[in-house]
Amino acid sequence: MGITYADITIENLFQKRRMAVRALVDSGSVFLTVPEHLALQLGFDTTEVSVREIILADGSRKAVPMIGPLRVYFADRYCDLSALVMGDEPLFGAVPMEMMDLVLHPASQTLSVNPNSPFVPVALAK
Numbered sequence: 001m002g003i004t005y006a007d008i009t010i011e012n013l014f015q016k017r018r019m020a021v022r023a024l025v026d027s028g029s030v031f032l033t034v035p036e037h038l039a040l041q042l043g044f045d046t047t048e049v050s051v052r053e054i055i056l057a058d059g060s061r062k063a064v065p066m067i068g069p070l071r072v073y074f075a076d077r078y079c080d081l082s083a084l085v086m087g088d089e090p091l092f093g094a095v096p097m098e099m100m101d102l103v104l105h106p107a108s109q110t111l112s113v114n115p116n117s118p119f120v121p122v123a124l125a126k
Contacts, residue, residue: 002109004106006022006023006074007020008073008090009021010083014043014069015042015043017042023089024090024092025092025104026093027093029091030095031082031091032082032083032084032093032095033086033090034067034084034090035085035086035089036086039085042067044085049085050065051065052084054084054086064085066085068082074100074111075112077100079099101113101121
């Protein structure tokens with residue numbers, strides 16, 4: 001198993017700015033995260049947004065900006081959500097994967113639409 005990347009498009013829904021990016025896919029992470037330079041290019045002022053306290057893998061806590069609303073596209077699917085501003089590359093976590101009904105294939109290092117629902121994303125709501 002190795003590292004998986006996916007080509008996604010991120011759009012600022014207020015300013016209609018869109019960017020195609022290559023994001024690290026990480027099912028062990030929860031949110032979509034973007035580096036600050038990407039947030040600025042999308043038109044967000046990271047000093048005038050809400051702040052979210054997060055817990056990092058090492059157990060430390062950190063306050064980071066949260067931008068949105070964003071629309072994220074992959075394949076023929078999209079979802080609307082917010083993103084944490086942190087790190088040095090975009091990170092595609094479990095929330096957008098679940099919202100778009102995507103499947104991570106670690107052995108082939110790919111991300112794809114769920115073959116059980118190829119036309120419309122399906123979500124478990126129990």
